[in-house]
Amino acid sequence: MAGTSTLDGDRTLAIEARGLVKRFDGFAAVNGIDLTVPEGAIYGILGPNGAGKTTTLRMLLGIIEPDEGSRRILGAERPHDVAHAIGYLPEERGLYPAMKAYEAIAFVGALRGFPLAEGARRGRELLEEHGLGYAADRQIRQLSKGMAQQVQILGTLVHEPRLVVFDEPFAGLDAINQGRLERMMRTLAEKGTTVIFSTHVIAHAERLCDEVAIIAGGKVPFAGPVDIARDRIRPQVRLETRESDGAWRKALPADARKEGRFWHFSLPESGVEPLLRALIEGEAGILSLSIERAGLHDAFVAIAGEAAARALEENGEAEIMK
Secondary structure, rough: OOOOOOEEOOEEEEEEEEEEEEEEEOEEEEEEEEEEEEOOOOEEEOOOOOHHHHHHHHHHHHOOOOEEEEEEEOOOHHHHHHHHEEEEEEEOOOOOOOOEHHHHHHHHHHOOOOOOHHHHHHHHHHHHHHHOOOOOOEEHHHHOOHHHHHHHHHHHHHHOOOOOEEEEHHHHHHOOHHHHHHHHHHHHHOOEEEEEEOOOOOHHEEEOOOOOEEEOOOOEEEEEHHHHHHHOOOOOEEEEEEEOOOOOHHHHHOOEEEEEEEEEEEEEOOOHHHHHHHHHOOOOEEEEEEEEOHHHHHHHHHHHHHHHHHHHHHHHHHHHOO
C-alpha cells in the first residue's frame, strides 16, 4: 500500500530497489543496482561524474523508467503515487527569473501538490528561519547564484516531505552555505525525514552519512554503513621506538615499513595487545604508538579502484575551480 514502507529485517525502508538497469542507445548507464535506504537515515550515493548517480535517482523518483528491475518508494511501487511526500532538488538548478523568492518556494511546493497560498506563507517563514528574510520579495534574477540555490532547496522542503532527494546539493555553494546545508540535512534526519543525496565529494559523505552506496561504472560494488566500508581496510599503526633493532622486530607484521623515526604497518589481526607485549618484553622503548582507522577515501579506493578514485578527485578539483 502506498505510504507504508517495506521492512528489511528490523529496519523500515524508505527506498528499496532491486536490479535497476537503464540503457541509453545500447549503453548501460546503470547496470543492476540494488539499494535499501532506511527511514530517517542520511544516505549518500558516492561516485564520480558519469558513474550513474543521477540516472539512479531519476529512476527511483519515476522521472525515467528502468529497463529492468523494481523499486519501492515509501511503500509505493509507483513513485508518482507518493510524489506529494517527496522533495527533490535536481542537479540542473532552475527557477523562473521573474519570480520573487517566496513565490518560487511556493511554486516548487505546488508542483508537489502543496496549496499555493500556504506555500507562499511557508516560503516567507522558511526564508526568515534561514537568514534570507530580507530577500523574500526580491526576484530570482536579483539574487546571487548561491542565494538562488538556497531558495530552490527551501522549495524542496516547503511541503515538509517524508523523503528528500538531493542531486549534488553542494555544487555551487560556498563553504559557509555548504555548512548550513549539512546542518539542515542533519536536522531533517533528526525529525525523522529520510535524506538521500548524490555527491562526488567524499568529505560530505563521510561527515553526514549513516550509509552510502559507492557507484562506479553504473554498478554498486558496495552499499551499507560507512563504518563497514571503512573496515574493508585494516587500521594503520604508527610506532616510534627508542631502539632501532632487537628481537621485538620479529613481532612487526610483514608490511611494516620505516619512514624516518616511525614504523608504519597494518594492525595485526590478533590486535594490538600481543604487539605491545612483544615490544615491552623486547625493550623496544615505545616512544609513541597510534592507531588510525581508514577513512572513507581509502575505502573508496579499495572498493571502486584507483581509476574511479582519480575521477572522483578530478571532479572535486573542477568544482573548486568554478
